[in-house]
Amino acid sequence: MGLEKLLYLQGVGAEFVDCHGQQTHIPPRDRLGILKSMISAETSDAVIDNKLVDDAIFSIDVAPWLKLIPSFQFSYLSHPTMVIHLAEQVCELKINLSLEKASNSNSNTEITDFEWTVSTQNLAIIGEYYYDNIRYCRYQIVLADFVHQKLPYGYHNIKVTQSIQPELNIAEGILMIAPEDCYQGALSHTANEPESRFWGTSVQLYCLKSQQAVSDGIGDFNALKQAIEHSAAMGADFLMLNPLHALDIALPENCSPYSPSDRRRLNPLYIDVNTIKGCDKNLLTSFLDDCKENLNHTTLIDYKKVFEFKYKVFKFCYKLFCEERSNQKSSVHEEFELFKQQQGQSLQSFSLHEANNAPAWLAMPSDFYCYLQFIASQQLQECQQYCQKLGMKIGLVGDLAIGAILNGNEVQSERRQFCTQATIGAPPDRFSASGQNWGVIPLDPVKLKQANYQHFIHLMRANMELYGALRIDHVMGLLRLWWWPAQKELGNGAYVFYPFDTLLAILCLESHRANCIIIGEDLGIVPPEMTSAMQQTKMLSNQLFYFTQQHNAFPSPQTHKPDSLMMLANHDVAPLKSWWLDDDLSIRHSLGLFDSDEQFHNEKQGRAYEKYQLLQWLVAGLTSLNSQHDDLAEEVDLLIQKMTELLACNPQHSLPISMVSSIPYSKLLDGWMMVAAQSRSRLFCVQLADLIGDKHSVNIPGTWKNYPNWQRRFTETMTQIKHDKEVNHRCQLIAKIRAHY
Known part of the structure; x- marks a missing residue:
């Protein structure tokens, strides 16, 4: 019973409906193999004995009831509430609610801090848990009873103090208030208005050719601007792209956009070298003229040669940028410093990872890689702004890959939130009798929750802020993912379930913050609860x-x-x-x-x-x-x-x-x-390749x-x-x- 409970708490599924509509039971050996993969990610020599099971159950199931408030909780904008946990008793509680500063832009809120007192005897009990013969209650506080203004959506801070031994019974946490649905933007319409039906093109950016120059070895943001011009002139309202995530700098020939190093960062190879800001145009033109590399003579991209050529150009541009910065800072240099400040530790971590894993001949400081992300981000944002300038209703549609590779920065810098002893894929189906293993690493649902969903929040934010709409690859991953254990002797995998309601609420909130329409790629085996949730949240x-x-x-x-x-x-x-x-x-x-x-x-x-x-x-x-x-x-x-x-x-x-x-x-x-x-x-898309x-x-x-x-x-x-x-x-x-x- 203890082991089965732990499997449930860790999200390891027991059965699923396969592609033929048949109820399929996952063998106990395979479920246990996934559990071992979760545990071995923490401790390589872990043995699943009674003590480990009991300790894990306590940590996941019992400990949250012993905390006065959850470290992270959410409710919806239409009926904001919060919960507290206490052993059943009558006591006074002092509540402090401080609104997130960034949230004030989406409401007319004037007051940002609230404080009130409430007795537990006046609160509804919406859950209970018995531990050591003590009944612990989940009390619900309806915020409208104490806060007499409309609260904005955002990540707000709450602090609760219990009247009995207040110095020992105080807790803080995050209260996320989210919209009920995803941002609609151009898709919005009133009951009396007909629904607009938009169309657009899709393109793999690397496929494009912007010019006949020999150095044009891969589609870049200049080619993207030209594609935008053409699409807008033809009456299209969006242009859909492949994932533009940063790939493995150590192996540029591993070029799948769905196997990224870090989904929060951009692939610098898409930078248009002719329009890099903060770089003397005459010196750059002269440098490019001296580069005789012919990269534009075949129908296949030689990623290694493109990498070497572009990074030589990048080194030259960075050198000019630094020389100008040391002499006299311009607005571009100030923008760069602000960019680094806003991106914080995750950018520094990524840049250091790039510096440590780059080829020996490159040998550049980590600031160089911050610079490349700054330039790539600027150029992509300019492309989205160009879409809007030309009258496209949506603009660029980005694509978010389902995972990242093991040795990449995203997983290595956030190891505590990933299960590094498993990979993501799909169970056997009519397309693959043995199943599919995509070779990317899954987030651990328990660790994700314990870290207050921070990585998921930052991942969504980093992608949504770049586009008018975002397609989420294999959106069923918000609900469940098929895991393959890294060690083959641990079986043939199982579904692992995620805190679906919370992830969905975060998605809704972040889409409104970024004014980004959300499209869920729901091809394949789609559970009915996934379909229902997409409809309710207006996710396409x-x-x-x-x-x-x-x-x-x-x-x-x-x-x-x-x-x-x-x-x-x-x-x-x-x-x-x-x-x-x-x-x-x-x-x-x-x-x-x-x-x-x-x-x-x-x-x-x-x-x-x-x-x-x-x-x-x-x-x-x-x-x-x-x-x-x-x-x-x-x-x-x-x-x-x-x-x-x-x-x-x-x-x-x-x-x-x-x-x-x-x-x-x-x-x-x-x-x-x-x-x-x-x-x-509502949206119709045709590939440029098909056109x-x-x-x-x-x-x-x-x-x-x-x-x-x-x-x-x-x-x-x-x-x-x-x-x-x-x-x-x-x-x-x-x-x-x-x-x-």
Whole structure:
């Protein structure tokens, strides 16, 4: 009983509903393996005996009841309350409430400190716990009974003093008051107003080319500005990016944006070296002219060469910056000092980690890495400001990875809040019979709570302040995560549950503070309580076109989830052209990702059926569109005619690869965009790669060294894309249809 209770308290799940809808029980051995991983993260030679179990239960379950107030508690803005814990008794309590200074900006609050006295006999008991034959009660204080003004949301300080032996019975803690839902911004509307439906593009930033210069080896913030200009000119209201987190400086070739060193920091490789502030432009131009490295001649990024080139430039710029600072400080230097002050210890820790792990030839002080974060942050903020200047309603949409690597700064600097003896992944499903291990480290739910959720708060804040909206990868991680033990002998993993309500409340609060819309990536196995919570907090869901297929058909775009981001494709699935031509299947077969030739054949046969269903979906969607847009009639009629003829030629409801050329792909793509743009979803997103007809996957899940993941670049520059008539025509079609729906 004691061990089972500890497993429950540590959040180790006992069962779950799998991808087939079956109730699956997690073997006791696997659950115990996860518990051992949690404990061994603290003590390598820990043995789970009765004493350890009893001590852990006391620490997690009993000790909080013996504290006068929790070190961290929360309630919602609509009904703010707080709780105290006391052995059952009648006594007077003196309460001090001090509002957080930053919170005053979101209300008209004039008084920031409150004090009152209350007797326990006048308080409701909302919980109890018996320990050593003593009944401990959880008393609830309704703040509106004592504070006669509307309290602002924020992290407020509370202090409680008990009348009996007040010198011994005093406690302080944090009271978080949160909004009930996430920030809505441009999505807000009144009951009498129609819901606005926005559209935008998505891009992997490293793929972009801003110019033909030989030194342009990776997409940067200059290329991003050009992409923003194009998107805004086409009527788009947002531009979605891959995670821009800082990666492992010791291994620049490990380039997955979803395996970061620190999610609170930016990857300096995205800095536009031509517009670095505080650097003499003439000297910089001369230095760049002397650099003859040709990085722009291939379609794949050579990360090691790009790293070496850019960091040589960064060293030069930092040297000029320091020389100018020693002679006469400018506003840029003052901004840098303020940036370091605001970022505090976490920036210093990150910079020291970078200095200690950088290649020997780099040999720069930690302040150099603070400087790079300052420049990267400035340039990214300028990009978001540029979006707003050009009239985009949302602007940049960031992407927050689910975890960070073991040897990176985020985990190493916050080890006490992570479980370093486990990694995050997914249980076996139809995509991977053995499950998935993503190789990133999970936060420990108990340690996170004991640290007053500080790391989670700072993580959310660091990302939200940069963007108009933030997509949270694998948002189910707020509720539960599948853990794999680092030691294989400890079993096959289990779900670990998190303090969901508290994390959700923090998310709501931070989104309002940053004016940032929240999108939860909820693809995969999604528990019903997750779906319900997303709806209640107005967090947008994330749909993927390929995954909407059901009952051998693609559903009408009018049946898509309204409160969602609908993406035609993303980084984990094939681009539209690759899917249509079966190229993705051929590549996977060549990489040995199918168990047999028979499975490959079956996949191709299944794809032929799906393409037939796609044509049926397109004909239905274009027919509906035709009745509402007379100005599109000529273009739409011709497409409907060709598709109907092709469907009629295939009574087997299958469209083999030999017949796909019957319709020019560019015309098929136009129709695909027009029908998909009718989506009922609040946000509709299409990849820039799909708009230009690129067929190369940026990432193939299940591969690493055998496929160039995260290295692909477009062959066209942004200038060429801006002047591509077919691309612009597709964007104009999408904008016209989204405005109508």
